[in-house]
Amino acid sequence: MQLIRIRTDDELVFYKKIWDGILANEHNDNPFIEFTWFYNWWITVGKKERVELYAVQNNGDIIAFVPFTVQLQWGVRIYAFTGETIAHYTGIVARKAWQLPVIAFVMDELIKKHRHVVFTFHGLLESKDSSKAIEQYFVERQMRPHIFRAVTPYLAFREVDFHSNFNQHNTQHAVEQREKKLRKFGSLRRMAPTQEELRQLFHLYNRRWAKKIAPNGFAKGKQQDFFEQLLTVNGEAMRVEVDALAFDNQWLAFTYGISCRGRYVTYAVGHEPNFASFGLEHILNQSTIKRTFTENYRLYDMAIGLEPAKLEWRSGIDFTRRIIASSKTKRAKLLLSRFVWKQRFKEMWESNHPFVERTRHTFAQLRYLGKYGKGKDWLEYGQQFVEKFVRLKRVELYELSPDDRVIPQQPVGELFEEMTMQEAMQTDQQELITLLYQGYTIYKDSFAQTMKPAFALHTETLRVDAMDIVEPLPKQTYFLAYNLYKNIEVVTAFMQKIKPNQTLWMTASFWQWRKRKRLQQIGYKRISRMKHFKCARYERKHVENYTENGGDVHSIH
Numbered sequence: 001m002q003l004i005r006i007r008t009d010d011e012l013v014f015y016k017k018i019w020d021g022i023l024a025n026e027h028n029d030n031p032f033i034e035f036t037w038f039y040n041w042w043i044t045v046g047k048k049e050r051v052e053l054y055a056v057q058n059n060g061d062i063i064a065f066v067p068f069t070v071q072l073q074w075g076v077r078i079y080a081f082t083g084e085t086i087a088h089y090t091g092i093v094a095r096k097a098w099q100l101p102v103i104a105f106v107m108d109e110l111i112k113k114h115r116h117v118v119f120t121f122h123g124l125l126e127s128k129d130s131s132k133a134i135e136q137y138f139v140e141r142q143m144r145p146h147i148f149r150a151v152t153p154y155l156a157f158r159e160v161d162f163h164s165n166f167n168q169h170n171t172q173h174a175v176e177q178r179e180k181k182l183r184k185f186g187s188l189r190r191m192a193p194t195q196e197e198l199r200q201l202f203h204l205y206n207r208r209w210a211k212k213i214a215p216n217g218f219a220k221g222k223q224q225d226f227f228e229q230l231l232t233v234n235g236e237a238m239r240v241e242v243d244a245l246a247f248d249n250q251w252l253a254f255t256y257g258i259s260c261r262g263r264y265v266t267y268a269v270g271h272e273p274n275f276a277s278f279g280l281e282h283i284l285n286q287s288t289i290k291r292t293f294t295e296n297y298r299l300y301d302m303a304i305g306l307e308p309a310k311l312e313w314r315s316g317i318d319f320t321r322r323i324i325a326s327s328k329t330k331r332a333k334l335l336l337s338r339f340v341w342k343q344r345f346k347e348m349w350e351s352n353h354p355f356v357e358r359t360r361h362t363f364a365q366l367r368y369l370g371k372y373g374k375g376k377d378w379l380e381y382g383q384q385f386v387e388k389f390v391r392l393k394r395v396e397l398y399e400l401s402p403d404d405r406v407i408p409q410q411p412v413g414e415l416f417e418e419m420t421m422q423e424a425m426q427t428d429q430q431e432l433i434t435l436l437y438q439g440y441t442i443y444k445d446s447f448a449q450t451m452k453p454a455f456a457l458h459t460e461t462l463r464v465d466a467m468d469i470v471e472p473l474p475k476q477t478y479f480l481a482y483n484l485y486k487n488i489e490v491v492t493a494f495m496q497k498i499k500p501n502q503t504l505w506m507t508a509s510f511w512q513w514r515k516r517k518r519l520q521q522i523g524y525k526r527i528s529r530m531k532h533f534k535c536a537r538y539e540r541k542h543v544e545n546y547t548e549n550g551g552d553v554h555s556i557h
Contacts (some may be wrong), residue, residue, distance in 0.1 A: 001057065001058050001101075001102075001105045001224055002056070002057045002058075003054050003055075003056060003105075003106065003109055004051070004054065004056075004057055005053070005054060006053040006054070006055055007053075008116055009042050009043050012039060012042070012053065013039075013387075014521075015055060015062065015065070015220035016035050016039075018171045019033055019035040019065055019093055019252075020034075020035050020237070022063075022064070022065075022093055022094065022095060023035075023093060023237070024237065025095065026095055027028075027261055028237075028261065029257045029261045029262055029298075029299070030089050030091060030260065030261065030263075031092055031237075031238040031260035031262035031263070031265060032087035032088060032089050032090060032123070033090065033091050033092075033257075034084070034236070034238035034260060035236075036230075036233055036236045036237075036238050037083075037087070037230075037238055038067060038082065038083070039055065040226060040229050040230055040233070040360050041082065041083045041086075041226060042082075044222050044223075044225045044226040044229060045083065045086065045222045045223055045226050045238060046069075046082065046083065046361075046523065048080070048221075049069050050069060050070045050071065050080075051068070051069055051070075051082060052068045052069070052070050053065065053066075053067045053068070054066045054067075054068070054106060056094075056098075056102050056105065056106065058098075063094060063095070063098050063102065064092060064093060064094035064095075064102040065092070065093040065555050066092045066093075066102065066106050067081060067082040067092075067093075068080065068081065068082065069081070069082050069083075069084075073280075073335060074331060074334075075116055075331060076116040076117065076118055076326075076331055076332050076335045077110075077114050077116065077117050077118070078117075078118045078120050078124065078335075079110065079117065079118070079120070080119075080120050080121065080506055081121055081122070081123065084121075084122045084123050084163050085217075086216060086217065086223060086226075087123055088123060088128075088265060088267070088301075088303050088304065088320070089123045089124070089125050089128075089320065090121065090122065090123035090124060090125065091123075091125075091128055091129075091130030091131070092130050092293060094127050096229045099129045099130060099132075099133040099546065100133040100136060100137065100411040101131050103130075103134055103137050104137050104140075104326040107119070107137060111327045115327060115329055115332075116327060116329050116331050116332045117326060117327045117332055118324070118325075118326040118327075118332055118335050118336050118339065119323070119324065119325050119326065120322070120323075120324045120339060121321075121322065122320075122321075122322045123320060123321075123322075123323075124302070124320065124321040125152070125318055125320055125321070126149070126318060126320075126321060127318050127320045128221070131321055131323070134323055135323060136287070138323070138325045143325045143326065143327070143328070144325065145323050145324070145325045146323070146324045146325065146336075146340045146343070147321055147322070147323050148321065148322040148324075148343050148344075148347055149319040149320070149321055149322075150304045150319065150320045150321075150322075151304070151305070151306055151317055151319065152301075152302075152303065152304050152305075152317065152318040152319060153302045153305075153310045153311060153313070153316075153317055153318075154299055154300065154301050154302060154314060154315065154316055154317070154318060155289070155299070155300040155302070155313050155315050155317060156293075156298070156299055156300075157293050157297065157299070157300070157313045157498070158298065159299065159315045163174060164292065165176075165313075166286070166289070169286065169312065169313065170286060173279060173282040173286075174279075174314075175279070175282055175283055175286050178278050178279045178282070178283060179283055181278065181437060182247065182275075182278050183422035185247075185420070185422075185436065186247055186248040186421055186422060187248050188245070189245075189246055189249050190243065190244070190245055190246075190284075190287050191246050192241075192242065192243070192244070193242055193245050193251075193254075194492055195231070195232070197244075197251075198228070198231050198242065199228070199243065199254070201244070201251070201254045201256065201270065202218075202219040202224055202228070202451065204251050204253075204254060204270045204271070204272065205218055205219045205268060205270035206219050206271040207270070207272065207273060208269075208272075208273055209270075209292070210273070211273075211365055215305075216268065218267070218268040220257070225413070227240075227256070227268075227359070230258075231447055237260055237261055238258065238259070238260045239257055239258070239259055239260075240256065240257070240259075241257045241258070241259055241264070242254060242255070242256055242257070243255045243257070243282060243284060243287060243288045243291065244284075245271075245283060245284045245287070247275075248422060250393065250425070251272070251517055252271060252272045252275055252280055253269070253270065253271035253272065253275075253280040253281065253283070253284045254269070254270055254271075254284070255268075255269050255284055255285070255288045256268040256269070257288065259297070261299070262296075262297055262298035263290045263298065263301055264299065264300050264301060265301040265303060266288075266300075266301065266302055266303055267303070267548060269281065269284075269285075271284070272427070273430060274425070274428065274430040274433045275433055276430070276434075277433065277434045277437040277438075278433075278437055281309070282309070285309060285313075287473075288314065295445045299550070300313075305526070307520070312343075319352045322343060324336065324340055324343065324516050325337050327515075335422060348433045362518065370481060382416050384543075385458075386477065387534075388456075389535070389536060389537050390534065390536075391534040391535075392528065392532070392533050392534075392535070393466050393467060393509070393531070393532045394509065394510040394530070394532075395453050395464055395466055395467055395507050395508070395509050395510070395529075395530045396507065396508050396509075396516065396526050396528070396530075397462075397464075397505060397506075397507050397526070397528040397529075397530070398505065398506050398507070398508065398516075398519045398520075398524035398525060398526055398527065399503060399505055399524060399525055399527045400438075400492065400503065400504040400505075400506075400523055400524045400525070401503050402405075402496070402500060402501050402502065402503060404491060404523040405496060406492045406493045406496060406522055406523065413519060414445055414446055415445065415447070415490065415494055416444065416445060416454055416455075416491070416494055417444060417446045418442070418443060418444075418446040419432075419442040419443065419451075419453060421433075421436055423451055424436060424442065424453075426451050427451050427452075427453070432453060433480070435456050435481075435525040436456075436460075438459060438463060439460065439461065440457060440458050440481065441456065441457045441458075442455075442456050442457075442482070443457065444457055446519070451549050453483075453486060454482075454483060454491065455480055455481070455487070455491050456480070456481045456482040457478055457480055457481075457495070458473070458478070458479045458481065458488060459478055459479075460472065460473055461473060461479070462482070462505065463478050463479070464507055464508065464530060466529050466532075467532050467541065469530065472502075473505070476501060476502055476503055477502065477503045477504075477505060477528075478495065478499065478502045478503070478504055478505070479505045479506070480492075480495070480504055480505065480506045481507070483507075488506075488515070488518050488519065488522060489518075492504060492522060504524075506519060506524065508556060515524050515550050517538075526545060526546055527545070528544065528545050529543070529544040529546070530542075530543050530544075531543075531544075539551055
């Protein structure tokens with residue numbers, strides 16, 4: 001055998017046919033070792049990397065390609081597979097029969113040449129031949145490999161009753177009901193976006209992860225250029241497929257997937273955070289899975305992760321390995337131990353998935369507040385933090401019967417009109433979208449120059465979010481919510497004008513003493529007081545009723 005070093009991307013082009021031929025003959029379904037992936041990575045992200053790409057020649061024929069990136073530390077050469085920070089899976093390009101001989105030859109040559117060497121290979125699927133061959137090589141050379149594993153769920157369509165599973169998940173996450181709610185407000189459609197529309201997905205991805213830590217650098221710098229470049233690839237075994245969900249021609253969610261010979265790999269997802277209450281991730285996820293099943297894909301790969309949605313859909317579990325080993329020199333072994341302890345700490349840290357998610361969420365919130373937060377935002381965050389341990393809340397419910405007429409100081413006329421979902425989207429306020437999802441009707445000032453909500457009305461349910469209370473309203477009763485302090489009298493007069501036979505309910509918290517005073521001046525009567533006390537694990541809710549009507553509705557929790 002002979003090693004041939006390929007030093008430039010221009011030189012690599014001459015080997016494309018051989019590279020593609022090897023993988024085609026092996027029916028490769030790992031898109032991250034395809035020529036198209038590697039070549040585009042090298043000319044974008046990999047320009048500043050130290051790439052060592054080797055072709056292995058045997059009896060005049062090229063039988064394999066082994067792509068490495070190299071770093072130097074303490075005089076030790078650290079070899080890793082190219083692009084492993086953004087590729088879900090890695091490996092070498094070789095036929096199954098040549099995997100072990102090629103790996104043995106290449107690594108032996110590297111150790112002979114450099115002596116102080118550490119190998120850290122991430123992204124090796126246990127089900128693939130590269131992982132098995134690399135482990136066997138280290139064992140045979142008595143270079144003790146340190147192996148770390150990550151759960152990688154997948155859905156093999158031939159192993160399950162797909163239609164039964166699909167209907168079960170549809171019911172579990174109320175996908176159809178969520179879709180119906182959204183369709184009430186406008187046109188909802190699934191789409192395969194055009195080339196001109198594709199840049200919107202990076203904007204949507206950044207919005208999705210603005211207040212969280214993104215799982216990868218999908219929409220950052222050169223990596224964005226790389227993933228954008230892949231969108232233009234046609235006629236290759238590896239291709240990008242983007243599924244999008246649009247509401248009145250505005251993107252709400254997308255899935256960026258990469259397919260290769262019957263395997264579909266989910267790479268990046270994003271959705272409009274203001275529409276989180278509609279469960280867009282479930283709607284689009286179901287749609288993408290159904291499409292891949294219909295198009296006769298063999299495997300729906302959900303990539304590394306223990307997210308509940310992945311575990312719910314899985315038909316089986318693979319494992320993605322990180323294998324770390326070194327040559328037998330003292331310097332290489334010392335650096336190896338550092339890598340191993342670092343990986344062990346990371347594994348121990350990530351084993352408590354809920355805790356890790358909470359920690360990441362906290363760091364992301366602090367980062368966001370540091371960049372964009374104002375004094376009000378910091379106070380709100382501080383209040384939320386304290387309430388995790390100690391919470392004391394009191395909310396009072398007030399009632400105004402139809403007989404208690406409110407005479408406004410000015411004519412109300414057609415002062416307010418209903419706000420549409422499209423208008424609520426323009427305000428970029430998640431609270432308004434959530435109110436519409438919950439069934440509120442939002443009213444705006446008909447004559448205001450800016451799109452500003454005035455109040456929200458619910459005709460069926462009393463919702464006190466601060467107390468986690470959701471209860472049906474009595475007959476002939478409406479509940480008024482949102483920020484009403486400055487316009488309580490006008491809003492009340494407007495409601496009595498358009499709904500003269502309805503009783504009006506409104507809430508005020510302990511801190512809204514001005515609002516409580518104003519309600520009493522207008523004629524509202526207090527009918528209930530709700531209290532919630534929490535200290536560490538002790539928690540108590542209590543409701544005091546002051547009228548027979550209030551007692552019919554509330555109960556002590």
